[in-house]
Amino acid sequence: LVIDDGSIDDTARVAEEAGAVVIKHGGNRGYGAAIQSCFKYAKENDFDIMVILDGDGQHNPDEISVVIEPILERKADISVGSRFLKEEHKNNVPLYRRFGIHVITWLTNLGSKKTRRVIDAQSGFRGYSRKAIEKLDLKDEGMGVSTEILLQARKRKLTIKEVPVGCRYDVEGSTEGSVKHGLGVVISIINYMEVEHSLLIFGVPGLVLVVIGLILGLRVYQTMIATGVLPIGSALITIMLLIVGSLLGITGLILHAVIIAGRRKWR
Known part of the structure; x- marks a missing residue:
């Protein structure tokens, strides 16, 4: 079996004349695409x-x-x-x-x-x-x-x-x-690794940002109660930390759920 991944020479012709089965991609799709064609042919046959x-x-x-x-x-x-x-x-x-x-x-x-x-x-x-x-x-x-x-x-x-x-x-x-x-x-x-270890890569940083945001938010609240003035800068940073942290955590959970579903499929 020979995969012709967009070859511009006589590879396909020479391989066919030698008795090989040749799969032609019609263009250069990449090394991984050639490997995928090998696996597909092996499964089908x-x-x-x-x-x-x-x-x-x-x-x-x-x-x-x-x-x-x-x-x-x-x-x-x-x-x-x-x-x-x-x-x-x-x-x-x-x-x-x-x-x-x-x-x-x-x-x-x-x-x-x-x-x-x-x-x-x-x-x-x-x-x-x-x-x-x-x-x-x-x-x-x-x-x-x-x-x-x-x-x-x-x-x-x-x-x-x-x-x-x-x-x-x-x-x-x-x-x-x-x-x-x-x-x-x-x-x-x-x-x-981002997908396979999504909880570690996305979830942990997300949790850390949320915790920091909550701590900072508590200080903003205490300052506002004590002075009657809302510290705008600190409040905006708190909101940003909570939003980014939440998004990272949700991303990690979604990717983790996708991986779990994929593993069940291949059991």
Whole structure:
């Protein structure tokens, strides 16, 4: 299966002549959109195992057997080909890429138990079991999809195992710059965390603002009773704190309710 995401060369024709099924997007929709097309095709055709690797020649197809081994042995629902499990593979990764990958991996692992953390969160060489194919519901159409998969997998109790694979960097890689790629992934992680941890990110700050607003409001009331004059500035700040705090709290509750409903759907 080959996903033609707006390629302007002969990729689709060459792939079809080689016997591959080619899905054409008709335009460049993004890496995540290509991954979503893979999952959709796998679901519709009842795949037991799906292996996805990037089409830029960096991955070695001969290592597919290594990637699917944990799935065949029922040790994992998702198998990630890691570039950092073996020293010789790690040394092949350019230093600037290694730094960026480690930062993104650290963000991805935030809040995860030690046993559920990964070493290479940005690997594009992965295997998926039937269970994973059915349970993952991807939304990100950009480069953040790799992280979205891992975050969703943890929420849906899918087991993840990493296996050592190599990666070539002497071939032309992604058309998207490394900095743009990294920023896009970080933004995707933040957006995902905003939803998944809405009570912490929105609810707690909202509660703090409301409490501060109530305390300040009490002082405004006491001042008005004692002097007969309403301190306009303090009163306006009180109202602003109460409104913003309430809105943050309501936002957190709504997002939390949406997440709870979504989890029930995927049980």
